[in-house]
Amino acid sequence: MKIREKIIEGGLAFSALITVLTTIGIIWVLLSQSLVFFKDVSIVEFLTNPEWTPLFTNKNYGILSLLSGTILTSSIAIAVALPIGLTIAIYLSEYAPKGFRTYVKPMLEILAAVPTVVYGFFALTIVTPYLKTIFPEIAPFNALSAGIVMGIMIIPMISSLSEDALFAVPKTLRDASYGMGSTRYQTAFKVLVPAASSGIIVSIILAISRAIGETMIVAIAAGQQPNMTMNPLETVETITAYIVQVSLGDVPHGSIEYRTIFAAGLTLFIFTFILNNISFYIRRKYQERYE
Amino acid sequence: MENTSQKNINNEDQSMSQDTTEKSKVILESKKANVYYGDMHAIKNVNIKMRENSVTAFIGPSGCGKSTFLRTFNRMNDYIDIFRKEGEFYINGKEIYQKDVKVEELRKTVGMVFQKPNPFPKSIYENVAFGLRIQGIKNKSVLDEAVEKSLKQAAIWDEVKDNLKKSALALSGGQQQRICIARALAVEPKVLLMDEPASALDPISTAKIEELIYQLKENYTIVIVTHNMQQAGRVSDRTAFFYIGELIEFGKTKNIFTNPKEELTERYITGRFG
Ligand SMILES: Nc1ncnc2c1ncn2[C@@H]1O[C@H](COP(=O)(O)OP(=O)(O)OP(=O)(O)O)[C@@H](O)[C@H]1O
Ligand SMILES: [Mg+2]
Secondary structure, three states: OHHHHHHHHHHHHHHHHHHHHHHHHHHHHHHHHHHHHHHHOOHHHHHHOOOEOOOOOOOOEOOHHHHHHHHHHHHHHHHHHHHHHHHHHHHHHHHOOHHHHHHHHHHHHHHHHOOHHHHHHHHHHHHHHHHHHHOOOOOOOOHHHHHHHHHHHHHHHHHHHHHHHHHOOOHHHHHHHHHOOOOHHHHHHHHHHHHOHHHHHHHHHHHHHHHHHOOHHHHHHOOOOOOOOOOOOOOOOOHHHHHHHHHHOOOOOOOHHHHHHHHHHHHHHHHHHHHHHHHHHHHHHHHHHOO | OOOOOOOOOOHHHHHHHHHHHHHOOEEEEEEEEEEEEOOEEEEEEEEEEEEOOOEEEEEOOOOOOHHHHHHHOOOHHHHOOOEEEEEEEEEOOEEOOOOOOOHHHHHHHEEEEOOOOOOOOOEHHHHHHHHHHHOOOOOHHHHHHHHHHHHHHOOOHHHHOOOOOOEHHHOOHHHHHHHHHHHHHOOOOOEEEEEOOOOOOOHHHHHHHHHHHHHHOOOOEEEEEOOOHHHHHHHOOEEEEEEOOEEEEEEEHHHHHHOOOOHHHHHHHOOOOO
16 A cells, blocks of 8 residues: 555656656747857847837847737726626626526636637627727727737636625625615725735736737737737737747747747746736735735 | 633623613514524524523533524525525514515624624724725725724724724724624624624633623613523523424523423533533
8 A cells, every 4th residue: 555655646746747847848849949049139128129020131139019019908908807706706796696606607717718719700790890980990910809808818717706805705794784874885995806806806817917928819800910019909929929920920039030939039028927826915915914 | 611711791780671672663573483404403482582682691511403493584594595584573573585685784783693703804993894894885984984883882992093004804803803802893783693602712801701791781772692501691681492383482681591391401401512
């Protein structure tokens, strides 16, 4: 029996090791390739040049025009997902009949399971034409359509995790609030949402993380044209869309054009890394609070 | 749970106040009250009258329905799906389950303090101001005044007056419970329902809460559920003994404890069961 336990233990340790090694490997590749890249391109240029044209003869390496595309589409997505996701979370935890929650939650989570390529085409072939009836000047590929659809995709992340956080608020606080003569609405917004705020913030950060890393929807519907703009009606290119573009193209391995994707990837990685750490930090504080 | 540090509240005082409460008006009343949880008959045909500025203790073995009955008076059972009631419940002569009664208004008249201290994860100030804020009161001086007054009434002002911005969760359990009492008092209810308010507290905090209850009855009508016989004896004017959903005996606390009419009551208070 001892041996069996040893084998199981070893197996578990091995699985954990693989995960850690993969992460280290990814960071290593990103860093080493980026280092070579930054030998040719100064960090100052990378961070300040307003143009990103590594594939043209007149080369510019300003990440900002990709970063702005990422930030623009992600902001639109959050602007869509946050109010809807939070409303759903509050409705499910406070208003919906008991059984309702058990059915609706998994159904909502299906939204997150739809292949992103489907969302991409939905944005391109349904949402964009519809938006064109409202904004005739909208570009065929645009940040708005991709952002909205990405927002729909991340609704369940926000609604589900926020609902968990609201649900976890001790019943004694609900009693206290109702006992003071609060209405349901007051209980939800003055007691439960503040008490669950850390959990809700974590859900939002994870959703932002997800939006920043999303690739297929933006590659299909937002375009592939680096553009330092905050106008949602224009064509933009996100960091992820650029990486796909180069990976699928015929850029020779080992060239500086090829290495741009690692520098871009590193930027993305740093971004999501910081966000995940913030959420980790908030979650830890939150756990302390309810001991 | 024996609490020897508590000084004995003057018996003379108590009997005097009983004489005055005898004539004062009825604030809480139930007529043929029955409560069911699904098929379970939790309260059986209870008729009771509680008078203004009195303290009534509900005692009885665990599961006999004390909390259930207490909570019918601020309709906190309404949230339980399988809860059903029959009979009539009056606050100040008004039947509180009638359609035209707004539950929110009722609960401003009938405040509640729970077994486990349950302050909001907010500052001390915001906890006490909560009830006024949800009524839409924003005026700072009105809030300041109410917060100070309630904290003084709850005998905790001196301990927290310099730290009103501090989180209420950072206080001790006994202090938290007094914050909860202050929070309930801030909206100036007529009735205060207390469900084992001291059962989670140490003897010194318990003594403070008991003293507080004794002072509060000047202005409020109080109903307290307790498992502590000494406590019931010290703080209440009248005692109601419940047994498996029935009100077995209700009378002056002194009589219930020295000369109970029912054998069940006697067996319970002498600790021979439950
Ligand atoms: N939400 C509920 N659903 C179903 N049954 C309940 C519910 N709350 C209480 N009961 C039942 O009703 C009866 C009375 O419960 P109640 O909590 O009023 O007793 P209690 O006298 O306050 O007991 P304790 O001294 O332990 O607090 C018990 O048999 C209990 O199991
Ligand atoms: Mg109880």
